[in-house]
Amino acid sequence: MSRRILVVDDDGAIRTVVGQALRRLGHDVKTVGTLADMHAQLAAGLPDLLITDVVLPDGNGLDMVATLLAQHQNLPIIILSAQNTLTTAVRATEVGAFDYLPKPFDLDVLARAVKGALERSQLPEVNLDPVSDGLPLIGRSPAMQDVYRIIARVVSNDLTVLISGESGTGKELVARAVHDLGPRRQAPFLAINMAAIPRELIEAELFGHERGAFTGAQARSAGRFEQAAGGTLFLDEIGDMPMEAQTRLLRVLQSGEFTTVGGARTIRADVRIVAATNRDLSLFVAQGRFREDLFYRLNVVPIALPALRERRQDIALLARHFLDEAAVQGLPRKQLSDAAVVLLEGYDWPGNVRELENTMRRIAVLTRDEVIGAEGVQAMLGAASPAASPINADADIGAAIRARLDRLTREDPAAFDDGSLYDRIIGEVERPLIEAVLARHGGNQLRAARALGINRNTLRKRLDTLGIDVLTPDTPS
Structure with missing residues (x-):
């Protein structure tokens, strides 16, 4: 069924490509390049879907979304942005956008987002809490954009998150981002490394203990669940947790309550759980080294961090x-x-x-x-x-x-649209190639030309054009 879609982007090429793609899907598409033109289109009639860039010549698309949704709560909005940061992804979710697509995006991904937005009857409530910049997660790669989008969707709820990835990929940074961007941000964030605690002390570390509970327990001590009350508890290297402690943790996750070691009083477990592992927990489950029911309790929202x-x-x-x-x-x-x-x-x-x-x-x-x-x-x-x-x-x-294409994107986005990209990149590759071959042959142009597969006159012309000085005499071979 044909639906009315308004696309707002100051890049004419993107307007053309997106407009053509959506029209091929049978939709009625209008494209504009400014917020002022967008408001003019909205005044003439509300579309079924709005797709908008963030940075526009006359304002910020994200700032506009909250105001627009306050007036039209059922209008689905998809945010496009070349500012591919976690802050942008989270902010897009917080202001109530249906989806966020980092540029450059695949048209098939856009088509799926459009289909989902048009099928959705009601957007989530808008949360206008400001989001701070300076977040520790850095990266504009597609793999990190996927991570940002998942984080953006879980920060406003208390779903349990399981972060997987090799050592050194930044699992604790993701856990902190989930905490710092969520409603529990004012409460404690506590981390405990399961691999660093002796097996016999893990339960006491997690749940605390009473005086006399075991040899050396001379006073009551609060565990991490109690210390992190109202906040987030990060269970790092959860795959190294001994089986008996897994059973106790499962009971706490199921009931939302715990008791200290040696205690009888029930304490409410008011914490969000974020766990992390560099192990293959599904393999551990198959080997009987990790409880299957605990795995499913933890793996509610999986976040897989890419290796560098x-x-x-x-x-x-x-x-x-x-x-x-x-x-x-x-x-x-x-x-x-x-x-x-x-x-x-x-x-x-x-x-x-x-x-x-x-x-x-x-x-x-x-x-x-x-x-x-x-x-x-x-x-x-x-x-x-x-x-x-x-x-x-x-x-x-x-x-x-x-790397060079990434720099060109930042420094001169128009380079991708002016038809000069091939010559530009080939020109940048040609100079170091010729210099390297000349150096390998001691500056001998005849030998260098043979190695390059061009004649000597062509090489001399390229040397003149590129301004390459050959200091070593060109002796015949």
Whole structure:
């Protein structure tokens, strides 16, 4: 059935592509580029769906959504944004948008969002609590956008969250984000590492104990459930929890109550549970090492964090952030050259974001140059992992192109629409290629031309065009 859709975006190319895609689905689509034009369209008649960008020439799309939904509660709204941060995703959810799609987005994903928005009869209540910037999660990759969207949808409720991912991927940062953005943000956030506590003390740590409950219990002690009352309890490395403690935790999650070790008084468990693991809990369940019923109690909202090697386009952003953090904390301010970024993006980072952070701190302390080149990064990576082969040679060229495209997106978004992208990127690749081949052949142009598969005159013309100086005499071979 044809529905009326209004698309608001200051990018003419996006208006055209989205408009054509939705018209092919049979919808009646209007496209405008400003908030003023949007209001004019709304005054002429309310659409069945509004799709709007965040940053518009005459205002902010997110600020407009709350006001609009106060007047038209049943109007579904989809937010588009190139500001692909957790703050944007959460804010879009808080103001009542049906969905949030980070740019660039796949048209099939947009089509599914449109279908869901049109089928939904009523939007959730609007929560206008302000969201603070400066959140610890950083990344604009599609994998991190998926994480942001899940977080945005769970912060306003108390559903149990299970975060999975390799060590160093930032599981506690996600847990803190869920807490800091939710209604329990003013109450405590307490973390407990199941792998770091002796088996015989886990229940006392979680639930507390009474005086005389066991040898050495000379006074009553409140456990983490009691200490985190009203807030969030983060159970890290939950896969390392012994089976007997799993049984006790399950009872608490089922009943919402607990007693201290050696106590008789029932205490209400007023906490939100966020658990995390770097283990395959489904495999542990199959092996009888983790209770199946507890797994399902914890795995209400799963959040799978990608390894850093699966989000290479975030590496440069993270690395510069860690260098900036180091400078704020009094370490020397450093910058990364493009060659250094390529090297960082080619490394597989077995220790994930934590390893990258430690490497950047090491660079800030131990390197003398203000601008860090590839050699400085290679030295730090080699020092950190001498037995490893840190650079993925096959990924270097691809990583460099991805990094350059990311920078072009930020610096000159129009470059993707003016038809110059191919020549621009090929031109940037050509110069270092010719320089590297010349260097390999000692500056001998004839040998370099043969290696490149071009004739000598063509090579000379490219040298002149690119302004490459050849200092070594061009001796015949």
